[in-house]
Amino acid sequence: MDGDYVDFAGNPRGGKIEGQGTVSNGVNSLEHVNFVPQLKYNLMSVSQICDKDLCALFNSKECLILKPGVVIPEELILIRAPRRYNTYRLDMNNPSGIESCFLSKTSKDESFLWHKRLGHVNFKTMNRLVRGNLVTGLPLKDFSPVEHCISCSKGKHHKTSHKPKTTNSIDSVLQLLHMDLFGPASVMSLGQKTYCLVVTDDFSRFTWVFFLAKKDETPYILKTYSLQIENLFNLSVKTIRNDHGTEFKNATLDSFCESKGISRQFSAPRTPQQNGVAERRNRTLIEAARTMIIDSKLHVTFWAEAVNTACFVQNRVLITKSCKKTPYEIMYKRKPVIDFFRKFGCIYTMLYTSDHLNKFEAKAKGCYFLGY
Secondary structure (H helix, E strand, O other): OOOOEEEEOOEEEEEEOOEEEEEEOOOOEEEEEEEOOOOOOOOOOHHHHHHOOOEEEEOOOOEEEEOOOOOOOHHHOOOOOOEEOOEEOOOOOOHHHHOOOOOEEOOHHHHHHHHHHOOOOOHHHHHHHHHOOOOEOOOOEEOOOOOOOHHHHHHHOOOOOOOOOOOOOOOOOOOEEEEEEEOOOOOOOOOOOOEEEEEEEOOOOOEEEEEEOOHHHHHHHHHHHHHHHHHHHOOOOOEEEEOOOOOOOOHHHHHHHHHHOOEEEEOOOOOHHHHHHHHHHHHHHHHHHHHHHHHHOOOHHHHHHHHHHHHHHHHHHOOEOOOOEOHHHHHHOOOOEOOOOOOOOEEEEEEOOOOOOOOOOOOEEEEEEOOO
16 A cells, blocks of 8 residues: 555565556556565565466466466365465465375385275375375375285286266266176176176266176166165166166066156167276276285185175275265265275184183184175
8 A cells, every 4th residue: 555665575674655556568467566666676466466367376487377267177286275365374284275285105015005905996096085085094194106016917907998978967866877787707606696787876976786696686686776775865766777688678677667767778789888887887896806806815706795895995985076076975975984994805813602612722713804
């Protein structure tokens, strides 16, 4: 303001503001700029630049003034300093603003331990869970792998991946369900199952898995599942999408969908890309299950337990791009708790409760802890 003083280095008395004016380069201009004769250079006001809907970006070499509407990706932001009046203040006591920048790095053993506990999910996703504060129980550290996970290389190696959807036309859960059936497995599971039905909600990407002995069990499982899920969330299933397999295209399921008002969408024959959500989820589950079995050195008959565990974990740790939340949080409106997670196939001991043990007989027996 005219008549006030501005303190600056090199002049303990400060400089007197003798007026205000406009500074322009012929294209852009700044109004209400203070004139201080004692200053040898004009000082740029970042707050005035931002008031014009511009964005100022500083680095070690220059300052960039960005055009209006430029959006910085969320994953590139380390610290937020909210503006108050014309000053940007960084609150060092606010963990939500600085924890992602000042995270301590985990050791190699701790990184790979949590990598295994979370079903061999990639380290980038683990760090996004920490920085976004999306789960409870995961250490607030930076997970940086020192070397590649050999089990992931063996279990997830593939040629190319399907391209994800750039925009989502679905705006609520249970509006569209993707379904697919994989199998028969070369080895029966412990429950004498050979097929697995995978159902994925399009909006949240929450996934359910069901294990079948025969394909013709699919209609009855879907009827029971549909009634349970509608009752649980007080919503109705609108549309289901699947291929032309006989397990989906039959009189029983057609009659049920017609009575419930559920519309059907079928992908073209030999075109799995049209049912890409289900195909990608199948591959993600199978690769995670295969990796966990390889890492735990268990027999392949445990494939159903591995798939079930992978589904449970991925619903709580994968991040849905459209909402930047986990599928569990989108479905249940609360953050998932994962501090009880253990790696698949870890060994635990079970205490004998029999009263007829000899004095030197073992009191506990070692067993494998498979899943949740």
